[in-house]
Amino acid sequence: MILEMDDVELRTVLCSAVRYAMCRQTYAPVVVADVIRGNIERIDPGTCAIIARDVRESIDMDERCSEMLVAYSGTSSRMVDLLPLLDERAREDD
Numbered sequence: 001m002i003l004e005m006d007d008v009e010l011r012t013v014l015c016s017a018v019r020y021a022m023c024r025q026t027y028a029p030v031v032v033a034d035v036i037r038g039n040i041e042r043i044d045p046g047t048c049a050i051i052a053r054d055v056r057e058s059i060d061m062d063e064r065c066s067e068m069l070v071a072y073s074g075t076s077s078r079m080v081d082l083l084p085l086l087d088e089r090a091r092e093d094d
Helices: 007-021 028-038 045-061 063-071 077-081 083-091
Strands: none
Touching: 007 028, 007 045, 028 077, 045 077, 045 083, 077 083
């Protein structure tokens, strides 16, 4: 799914969506992860770094989230699976 919005709107929506979706036992993490993966070239490296940081902080700060990642491999773990891609894109800023 390609989103039609400018870069500022895209950055704001994706960062908000990631923060909302992390550790939810719903379809939200899967949808957000798929949108990020499908639009990775449109997401600036700085935003990729922010998203990767938010995913890591969510896991580190929320023990319940860490447990859910083990129990629900199809939901929030999709966000974790994005980390290598996000990190690679974030390094393009260097």
